[in-house]
Amino acid sequence: MGEPNPMAWLPFSIAEAALSGNGGGVGDLPDAWAYLLDRLTAAGELVASSEVNRNSVDYASGMRHLMVLLAVGIDEALRVDPDPVLAVTRTSTDDILTWGMECPDCIYLRATLRGGETYRLFGNRGTARYVGLQTMNGIASTANTLVDELEVDADGDFEVVLSADEHEGNWMRVEGDHPTLVVRHFFYDWDAEQPSVLQIERIGDETAPKNRSVAADVAVSRQIRALGEFVHDNLKFFLDFNAGPPxxxxxxxxxxxxxxxxxxxxxxxxxxxxxxxxxxxxxxxxxxxxxxxxxxxxxxxxxxxxxxxxxxxxxxxxxxxxxxxxxxxxxxxxxxxxxxxxxxxxxxxxxxxxxxxxxxxxxxxxxxxxxxxxxxxxxxxxxxxxxxxxxxxxxxxxxxxxxxxx
Missing domain, CATH: 2.60.120.1600 (Jelly Rolls)
Incomplete structure (x- = not known):
């Protein structure tokens, strides 16, 4: 089993379990499946026994939330790729798959990057009230800026370099072995404002190793275990967090x-x-x-x-x-x-x-x-x-x- 993963409540931990070995498991698929079922049972018991569960709506939404967390985690597991196709895509969070109190005014986009590489993000800003760019290493923020703080032309077109080394013009720092780019759009007028249209490509000499894959049975075993941990630990994390405010x-x-x-x-x-x-x-x-x-x-x-x-x-x-x-x-x-x-x-x-x-x-x-x-x-x-x-x-x-x- 190994040491508990403090980041197990986050979806990206499921992908990392296959790529870096976090999440336990040594390729024993039956044991991994049993572990997943045990964690799901524990999560269901946590919903049923929680003191915040006080009426039928509360209970039904808690059990439905377990299905949502399963869907989010499975999506994360199935889409993992040690050498991802570069695209700025919507995350698994939308108006149906919702966790962690995502913003009702928002579209979240994400691109998975490889550490050590240099990228060019380019496109049109759109007309959303707020368009924010954030580079991250795991859960830690590396750099954060608004598109409106960059050089943007009169039509709303712009480009920005993402790299470890500073570049002239629009630039954001990228750090770590497993970096990501997150784009947030906040809309005020839901009918009139339009999101950005963005693309991303790797530029310059390729330096990072492509192949981080492991044997299929080991990777799937780790992901199944990490999936069970994510559903249970995400549920418990936010139940505990919700107890903080008066x-x-x-x-x-x-x-x-x-x-x-x-x-x-x-x-x-x-x-x-x-x-x-x-x-x-x-x-x-x-x-x-x-x-x-x-x-x-x-x-x-x-x-x-x-x-x-x-x-x-x-x-x-x-x-x-x-x-x-x-x-x-x-x-x-x-x-x-x-x-x-x-x-x-x-x-x-x-x-x-x-x-x-x-x-x-x-x-x-x-x-x-x-x-x-x-x-x-x-x-x-x-x-x-x-x-x-x-x-x-x-x-x-x-x-x-x-x-x-x-």
């Missing part, structure tokens, strides 16, 4: 770059716990800067489906009150308030105020009220919506999310 409140902004987040992303993380007839009113002075948004997740740290529910609001979508304060209502029942965040029947879960390239990262105030009393607790000029208007808003969200990932 009930119906927020922690101060934190730096999550050690977990792979961009250093400029300062999330303000909270937790809600509500009865069906209760609502949580959040108040904050919205920050000034490139991007901010609210989003809700369930207790398994899955973002609540933002195409079927109004579980997120960004600066383009939210209504700011006349006094400059952003007020939103978190509840499972629609209070008719424009700034409603839908818990989708979950009894408890995560809240994030994402602040990206903003002057401040404020901590919202929060108070619990009865859903029936929400209107009385808000300013008289609070923006309201009718049931028909809400249905139209949800339908527009559904269409926009479908277009984003189709």
């Amino acid at each position: 009930v119906n409140g927020f922690m101060p902004p934190i730096d999550r770059s050690a977990m792979g987040a961009a250093a400029e992303n300062r999330p303000v993380i909270g937790r809600y716990e509500l009865q069906p007839d209760e609502a949580l009113i959040l108040e904050v002075e919205p920050p000034e800067g490139v991007y901010w948004s609210y989003s809700l997740g369930n207790q398994w740290w899955e973002t609540i489906h933002y195409g079927r529910h109004q579980s997120s609001l960004n600066a383009h979508q939210a209504k700011i009150d006349a006094d400059g304060v952003l007020r939103v209502v978190v509840s499972s029942r629609d209070p008719g308030v424009a700034n409603w965040l839908d818990t989708a029947g979950h009894s408890n879960g995560a809240m994030i105020l994402r602040c990206v390239r903003t002057e401040t990262a404020p901590t919202p105030s929060a108070r619990v009220v009865k859903v029936a009393d929400v209107s009385a607790e808000l300013p008289a000029d609070t923006a309201m919506v009718s049931p028909a208007e809400r249905a139209a808003i949800i339908e527009a969200r559904r269409r926009a999310v479908h277009e984003r990932f189709s």
Whole structure:
């Protein structure tokens, strides 16, 4: 078995298990399969016994989340290649395969690189509110920049060199044996903004060894074991992480770059716990800067489906009150308030105020009220919506999310 892998909760650990030997196993496929089944059984027991599992929606979403983690892990295992075809592709995270509270406004792209090589990333910026580039070595960030900080021509075309050695012009440092490039798009206007169109190619003399492969039975054995560890450890990691914020409140902004987040992303993380007839009113002075948004997740740290529910609001979508304060209502029942965040029947879960390239990262105030009393607790000029208007808003969200990932 070997020593436990502290990075086992991350999908990339499954690929690395085959390429570098992490994840245990020496080619014994029956034992590896038994280990996977044992880890899945333990994960199912963890969902069933967790104190955050309080109603049928909570339980069903937890068991469904295990299927999501399996799908993410299997995709990672099957696509591993010691000499990958170079492409900037979408990650396995989208509106269906969701873990770790990914951003509802985002498309994430990734390219797997080989350490020691030099690459040229080129294409068109698109019109998304934010297009960020990050090079990583495993989970550690190496370099981070906005495309808007690079030299970009009038049509939005640009190129940037990725290498260990500094280059003239647009350049980002690459380090480590197993580097990757991550591209994040944050959209404000889901209907109008377009993502970038990017390509990547290796340039210069080839220096890195191509062949990191191992015997097929050894590689598959390691991946199967790593898959079991990923499903169980990812579930437990975020259950433990979710216990950190105060009930119906927020922690101060934190730096999550050690977990792979961009250093400029300062999330303000909270937790809600509500009865069906209760609502949580959040108040904050919205920050000034490139991007901010609210989003809700369930207790398994899955973002609540933002195409079927109004579980997120960004600066383009939210209504700011006349006094400059952003007020939103978190509840499972629609209070008719424009700034409603839908818990989708979950009894408890995560809240994030994402602040990206903003002057401040404020901590919202929060108070619990009865859903029936929400209107009385808000300013008289609070923006309201009718049931028909809400249905139209949800339908527009559904269409926009479908277009984003189709």
